[in-house]
Amino acid sequence: MASAAAATPAPVVEVRGLSKDFRGFIAVRDVTLAFAGPGLTAVIGPNGAGKTTFFNLLSGFLKPSSGQILYRGRNICGLSAQRIASLGLVRSFQITSVFTNLSVSENLVLPMQRRDGNGVEFWRSSSSLECYGLEVAALLQRVGIAEEWRDRPACLLPYGLKRALELGISLAANPDVLLLDEPTAGMAARDIGMITDLIRGLAAERTIILVEHNLRVVANLAREVVVMQQGAVLTVGSYDAVRRDPRVIEAYLGGAEPSGHA
Ligand SMILES: Nc1ncnc2c1ncn2[C@@H]1O[C@H](COP(=O)(O)OP(=O)(O)OP(=O)(O)O)[C@@H](O)[C@H]1O
Numbered sequence: 001m002a003s004a005a006a007a008t009p010a011p012v013v014e015v016r017g018l019s020k021d022f023r024g025f026i027a028v029r030d031v032t033l034a035f036a037g038p039g040l041t042a043v044i045g046p047n048g049a050g051k052t053t054f055f056n057l058l059s060g061f062l063k064p065s066s067g068q069i070l071y072r073g074r075n076i077c078g079l080s081a082q083r084i085a086s087l088g089l090v091r092s093f094q095i096t097s098v099f100t101n102l103s104v105s106e107n108l109v110l111p112m113q114r115r116d117g118n119g120v121e122f123w124r125s126s127s128s129l130e131c132y133g134l135e136v137a138a139l140l141q142r143v144g145i146a147e148e149w150r151d152r153p154a155c156l157l158p159y160g161l162k163r164a165l166e167l168g169i170s171l172a173a174n175p176d177v178l179l180l181d182e183p184t185a186g187m188a189a190r191d192i193g194m195i196t197d198l199i200r201g202l203a204a205e206r207t208i209i210l211v212e213h214n215l216r217v218v219a220n221l222a223r224e225v226v227v228m229q230q231g232a233v234l235t236v237g238s239y240d241a242v243r244r245d246p247r248v249i250e251a252y253l254g255g256a257e258p259s260g261h262a
């Protein structure tokens with residue numbers, strides 16, 4: 001549950017008074033939230049509301065100007081992004097981060113070997129692909145990419161499958177907490193259905209925080225919705241509650257009630 005109050009069971013991720021100041025511009029302002037797991041919390045809000053910056057703070061890609069981030073009760077502020085990922089808190093990116101010059105399977109082996117602490121020399125060796133072969137096959141199946149894609153360059157994947165591979169790359173690290181930044185951005189309608197089903201399955205077993213402009217996807221998946229505006233949390237509640245909140249209507253769509261479309 002994402003709420004300012006203490007949640008039961010104990011939150012997996014908790015932020016207290018979190019702020020980020022870019023030379024006087026406050027992109028994230030005094031955010032206090034708790035996320036329990038498993039389940040999915042959506043973070044919505046207009047462009048520039050601070051959603052991606054919030055993710056960058058949680059995942060260690062940016063250092064907070066003030067506040068605390070607790071992961072399983074441990075303050076993770078100041079840890080590197082790689083260290084935070086190795087603890088189990090992993091993010092995906094708003095812009096696709098697939099290595100297009102590598103094969104589909106290499107894109108998955110890379111985070112697996114990083115997870116297991118194996119060096120680049122190991123990755124280059126032929127035993128690496130053998131070692132992770134079964135896991136790669138299972139992951140491809142999980143994210144809905146046919147086996148025939150396995151050894152083909154990732155650049156040949158259609159856009160929807162590229163985003164599915166990106167999810168697979170995040171999953172390869174076997175995260176406890178997954179931060180997904182607009183996983184359906186730019187997708188065709190049929191691909192959105194596929195990725196929504198996939199995320200629903202993941203949310204049954206992990207804590208997922210999802211930034212998403214497509215409100216139909218949010219309505220479909222979110223146990224709870226956090227609405228951000230100008231860096232601050234405007235409100236937290238069920239999708240039905242927040243979409244009727246006059247402050248959300250005003251902030252999000254300038255007066256029109258959210259329709260379920262992005
Ligand atoms: N590195 C930075 N330096 C200065 N300002 C920044 C930086 N990163 C983000 N901002 C500003 O912080 C604000 C929040 O940006 P952010 O990318 O977090 O918004 P967002 O909610 O993810 O928006 P969108 O929905 O468009 O992805 C914006 O005004 C942005 O210009």
Ligand SMILES: [Mg+2]
Nearest residue numbers: 051052053094
């Ligand atoms: Mg963003």
